[in-house]
Amino acid sequence: MELVLLRLRPGPDRPPDGLPPSVLVSLLRAAALPSDQLEHVRARPGPHPGSLDLALFHRHAGPRPPEASLRLAERALAASPRLTGWTAEPASPQSPVDLDTLHER
Template sequence: MFMATATLVAAREAEAAKLESAVVTDIVWAAAMPGDDLEHVHAKTTSGRIDLTFFHQTSSPDGALFAAAEICRRALNSSPTLANWRISAGPQLPDALPGSGAAFA
């Protein structure tokens, strides 16, 4: 399993209301396709910012990154709730913590 992270931000300050994490998670799942091999997604929301963590059963880290990017693009393009949001950072593989071993298993 590989983990990838991404950050979405409101494109305009007027759209910076805090979204509920459960709503964002539902939007992400609706945008995911079977080929994305998405196993789990976690959304942390604050005003004007959404931090996403994706867990994929892809065969490589690059596959997880590609799948996360595609899911983000689909979510932004298909959900009216995210119409005024954009990808700010990511997708990327998380840095491993010292002594924690690999960032993916």
């Protein structure tokens, strides 16, 4: 199983609206394709106002899981008018995701 950590942020013209992590998890599951091999998704509020941290678990490493996770997140963001202007980015070493605080929804 391959783990990919992402951070989603609202755009500069979008005020943080406190999107529940469970809503984002549902959007990601709905946007997932069989080829994504998505097994689990966990989410929690991120460190920046309105941001969300994600942990995506894929069934196998396959070709380029980080890029596949970003594409999946971008599909989910594009499918929801509420998330217009949001961006997805890899969680960086300077802003790590604390796995102990992630909750599956």
